[in-house]
Amino acid sequence: MIAEKFKQQRAFFLSGATLDPRFREKALKKLLRVLKANESLLDEAIFQDFGKSAYENYSTELATVYAEIKEAICNLGEWSSPGKVPVNLTNFPGKGYIHHDPFGVCLIIGSWNYPYQLTLGPLVPALAAGNTVVLKPSELSPASSVALRKILSEAFPEEYLMVSEGDADVTTQWLAQPFDKIFFTGSPRVGKIVMKAAAEHLASVTLELGGKSPCIVTSCANLKMAARRIVWGKFLNAGQTCIAPDYVLVEQSAAQKLLDEMKRQIHLIYGEDPSRSEGFVRIINHRHFDRLAALVDTEKVFEGGIMDAERLYIAPTILTNVVPDDPIMQEEIFGPLLPVITFTNREEVFPIVEKHRNPLALYLFTSDRRFKKEVVRRIPFGGGCINDTLMHFTNPNLPFGGVGNSGTGSYHGVFGFRCFSREKGVLHKGLWFEPFVKYPPFTGFKKWLMRLMMG
Incomplete structure (x- = not known):
């Protein structure tokens, strides 16, 4: 059939x-x-x-x-x-x-x-x-x-x-x-x-x-706006978005302030009980629920961590003290779990991202123009945003795809x-002239003329 x-x-x-x-x-x-x-x-x-x-x-x-x-x-x-x-x-x-x-x-x-x-x-x-x-x-x-x-x-x-x-x-x-x-x-x-x-x-x-799309935050970023846009981009569709921020890399000096602000934004956007918010969807099925639940280290939960298998609900969850070798950093998360990794030197960012090379998206929150250019130049990624998340997808004048x-x-x-x-490609040729250098006999003059024409 x-x-x-x-x-x-x-x-x-x-x-x-x-x-x-x-x-x-x-x-x-x-x-x-x-x-x-x-x-x-x-x-x-x-x-x-x-x-x-x-x-x-x-x-x-x-x-x-x-x-x-x-x-x-x-x-x-x-x-x-x-x-x-x-x-x-x-x-x-x-x-x-x-x-x-x-x-x-x-x-x-x-x-x-x-x-x-x-x-x-x-x-x-x-x-x-x-x-x-x-x-x-x-x-x-x-x-x-x-x-x-x-x-x-x-x-x-x-x-x-x-x-x-x-x-x-x-x-x-x-x-x-x-x-x-x-x-x-x-x-x-x-x-x-x-x-x-x-x-x-x-x-x-x-x-x-897909892939593990990084979200990089420097100390000079607008942390309040960064937190709001990261929370929205990560937990939209319960994190089941191929271009969602998969993990956050934040400069150590700004980490606590960003964490506190992201926690505040979760409550502002989804309420004290996100399970009752019409803006927070469920995990698609039990197989994906079980996979996500296994990634959560309860000792590293900073916010959220609440799960209900019967309702396929996982609360917006932030994990701290995460290191690149943790299980949650070995695969694309594709759910409402956000691991946060800190760095002290901006050069540390590049090998961490390179470990999960060619992400579908990359997000950078900073006011440092030089660092913006450096990240875009040095890291291959499908597409992304500076000081926002997800929104490049909505611009029809930008190509959307991976690498x-x-x-x-x-x-x-x-x-x-x-x-x-x-x-x-189609070439339309006129009939009033035909270059004689195409045809034998091949003379020195023709060779000279051919070089002149073709370079």
Whole structure:
């Protein structure tokens, strides 16, 4: 059945229907319309999966998707038009153009932690670029997956856009098909499996993975603002965010003040009992709960540490006196646990970050201009913020993606369109002149002229 569905998408793409920018614009407008018309269904589903409120469903999921759709609609004409480029003397007289072709049939494998944003986010540029798409939501957020299938299957024919539910076996079957492009969001471990499967068909691959994203705070930072923004960025979605600050590296002289302020901000944002806050969601399942619980050293808990396995609740937790060799520093946390490590010399920061090299994000709170430049220059990371957390993700003019173990490729805005299209160079030559130096007999004069032309 999966092979047959793939063939249907291939046939529809080869029909040429998606090549017309007007077709793509119509599809994007329809996507925006049906999502907005079904917001209540999407709200109910995501609350059922892990207790996310309607407010946060809009602010952290749907708003960014809507923005991506509107950005694509507004710029589709420019993005999809051939771009003229200069030609060198060798190709005179001529004109060069770059065309943006869709890859063809695409597989998008979404993630459970932001089941709408991280599934629909890449769908938008895939459709804008003129591809057909098989959308595979995560089985770990089943209610959200059902909602997406219901909404999209009623709005679009499956030979153009198909939502396929199912577990890892279903994903494996899809990966066996000869897709032209595969876009995956998830862990590095599964990313390697996806890349190996794509290699069988030499499919283009974009991987949005994760890693231990550091948050560096120097003594000259605005500590009150730093604490508020770190607490928000870390505990949003209960820390189940691929670009959440994974750990804090704070200058020793500012450590206690930062810790006290972060504790205060937790209570300001989530109340005295975060389990009763509509802004604090639950852990996705018992397997992830048990993994997180095992990382907590109760002797190092500065704030929080309260857990309720039955309700899949882990309070916002700060751990102190953490050292780089602690178990919590050996893997991406992906939960509401924030280890804090102190340093006395700023050079100490670099080897600690290097141990978990190529993070998806990096955050730096400082007013030291020289140190800002040094961190950005010396540390490879996907993207990040100076004096904030997470917000680079919301700027469509910035590429979002990883490097090395945190991913390959990037998307958002025009970068998403480029992610799902192939640049095709075409040279148009005039007929009124043909350089005689191309043809024998090869004389010394021709060689001299050739060197003059080609450098």
